[in-house]
Amino acid sequence: MSREKPPMSDIAIRARHVSKVFGQSRVLDEVEFELRRGEVMCLAGENGCGKSTLIKIINGVYKPEPGVEFTFGDETLTTISPLEARSRGIHVIWQDLALFPHLSVAENIVFDDYVAKPWRPISYKEALRQSREIIQQFGLTLDPTARVEDLSIAHRQLVAICRVLRAGASIIFMDEPTASLTYKEVQSLLAITRTLADKGISIVLVSHRLAEVLEVCQRVTVLRNGQLVGTYPTVGMTQARLSTLMTGMELELTPRTNAWKGAPMLELDGLSRDGEFEDISFTLHRGEILGLTGLLGAGRTEIAHAIFGMTRPTSGEMRKEGKPLKLRSNRDAVRQKIAYLSEDRLHLGLVQNQSINMNSAVTVLPSLERPRGFLSPGRIKALTARWIEQLKTKVSDAELAVSSLSGGNQQRIALAKWLATEPDVLILDCPTIGVDVGAKAGIFDIIRSLADQGMAIILISDEAGEIWMNTDRALVLRDGRIATEIIPADTTEEALEAVINA
Incomplete structure (x- = not known):
């Protein structure tokens, strides 16, 4: 059973009646999504269940079917654009990170400042100052002068996080953030998500690595075939139970026992x-x-x-x-x-x-x-x-x-x-x-x-x-x-x- 709904003052965003149709295919059907302030949540489901479509609707990239409601605090909207989403602190870090490899860490972090405003010369000294400020604020380890192409995948993740934080993110969706990381790097990234949550930032992880999900998230929202299965606390949740919720099937989690061995x-x-x-x-x-x-x-x-x-x-x-x-x-x-x-x-x-x-x-x-x-x-x-x-x-x-x-x-x-x-x-x-x-x-x-x-x-x-x-x-x-x-x-x-x- 999912937890009781929190008071509105505790909610970062609530989306209701979210549906999306592409051609003859109904990709989302009356989905509800709710994220609390300072929460780390997992959005789970099989490939093709509608996770990315839901994120793109919340981020303003896709226009949903009529009837949707987006609630921010006491304000309700029936539509949301990419600019509206950004103004409310909604950012997505996709799996490819969308960084500029030939630019420095500092230039990547402050890049949005120069896109959103009329043309003006770039002050590299100011970029360094601003990037160091955000890096130190969240206790991260990054060299702002380094080129992104010379960094490990883990450090590129940190650059992407710093960039959205610099842009004023209060809600961050992370798509498969640990897919290419070592165990130690994964643990470091999970620790960073906890730090961000402690500062009131809401995090949504999209991950197929269920053990990590259960380790760091407070709740998990499960989609299956474009429909909401439910939102559940991770306390007491097992990988086997979560797998069943995602697939609708009981998956056997036992070791292989094959005694036969040939030449x-x-x-x-x-x-x-x-x-x-x-x-x-x-x-x-x-x-x-x-x-x-x-x-x-x-x-x-x-x-x-x-x-x-x-x-x-x-x-x-x-x-x-x-x-x-x-x-x-x-x-x-x-x-x-x-x-x-x-x-x-x-x-x-x-x-x-x-x-x-x-x-x-x-x-x-x-x-x-x-x-x-x-x-x-x-x-x-x-x-x-x-x-x-x-x-x-x-x-x-x-x-x-x-x-x-x-x-x-x-x-x-x-x-x-x-x-x-x-x-x-x-x-x-x-x-x-x-x-x-x-x-x-x-x-x-x-x-x-x-x-x-x-x-x-x-x-x-x-x-x-x-x-x-x-x-x-x-x-x-x-x-x-x-x-x-x-x-x-x-x-x-x-x-x-x-x-x-x-």
């Missing part, structure tokens, strides 16, 4: 690459899902790149089915039936402006040629249709750009392009990043099914729950070396998380 498929013996990883040794068997986990920077992705031929190790050996494996490029890896799904879906996993058909077929184009070297559209469509069906991908038209799909369905297409190569070894680098809880469950169902059919799989993730539920063995990396090996079925998720974050 060795891939062996690494003392594999090292200067400055990245050292003395990595393990054996991956047919039908096994081996987890590689650890904090960001521990060497997980670097090991994957070496196995896939994207980089060359400086020492050590690799063997596939007992034979020496020498890779000069990723093309060699593909010929050896090794596939790698990158963690960077937007830039390395898919070609966003190309069709779903072409993205599905790009790894096997030579096999889809007709005589004289021309591609066969019929073969491409047949290949795509096959994988769309097998991976249960929601696609209205395979000729549309892959960017038209939700995150979960994009990931299925990225997976399809590598399954089309019929690999023996499949490396999955954070395959559910930016994917909601329901889509995650579907993707892991596919992964487990592939392993049950005999495929050897390496699953890379820094989320303890993913490793605990979906791997047969897990290697915990620390500073480029294997720190320990864990059998998830013999431990708890909490114990595994403690080892990862040690």
Whole structure:
């Protein structure tokens, strides 16, 4: 049950009867949203449930259907524009942060001052003074003279926060703010949100990482299929219960217990690459899902790149089915039936402006040629249709750009392009990043099914729950070396998380 409504003086914003129709699709249906002053709230739901649409309506970007009411204190509005939203302190920090990488921290922080006012020369000295003031006011650690392009993702987050604070933010929506951060950086960001809330600023987090949501938020508002499921206190809420509210399904949260293990498929013996990883040794068997986990920077992705031929190790050996494996490029890896799904879906996993058909077929184009070297559209469509069906991908038209799909369905297409190569070894680098809880469950169902059919799989993730539920063995990396090996079925998720974050 949601809490009783607070007095109006305690409410930062209340939106009632929020509906939105795009064409024949009703994206939001009579949704209510309420945010208190100084509250950290989560807006939760699967991809496509209407979260972004609701934010854009509150931010004035989208115009809702007639009948909506926005309440600020004792004042009620029936419409809100982007300028009106900004004047009332409503700001959104989207996942891409929308910063200017070639400008300094100070210039990014005060940028809005020069956009909103008539043209005037920029005083760099004044920009430094103002940026230092806001940085110190909230106890942050930033060098205002540094270029944004030289900063880590975590520090860029701080720049984006400082910019909206400088612009007078009292309500801040943060879209997936922790998606690319290390554990320590996540904890630091969550601490900052608490500090902002203590100063009376209201924060709304949109995040698929449910453990973080329950750690920092006081309440969670859940949307499903464009409708409000409810607003609930996080006290007493569990990840399993929240997953059920978001999806409408009971998701089984238990470790994988697969006793079957086939012949060795891939062996690494003392594999090292200067400055990245050292003395990595393990054996991956047919039908096994081996987890590689650890904090960001521990060497997980670097090991994957070496196995896939994207980089060359400086020492050590690799063997596939007992034979020496020498890779000069990723093309060699593909010929050896090794596939790698990158963690960077937007830039390395898919070609966003190309069709779903072409993205599905790009790894096997030579096999889809007709005589004289021309591609066969019929073969491409047949290949795509096959994988769309097998991976249960929601696609209205395979000729549309892959960017038209939700995150979960994009990931299925990225997976399809590598399954089309019929690999023996499949490396999955954070395959559910930016994917909601329901889509995650579907993707892991596919992964487990592939392993049950005999495929050897390496699953890379820094989320303890993913490793605990979906791997047969897990290697915990620390500073480029294997720190320990864990059998998830013999431990708890909490114990595994403690080892990862040690």
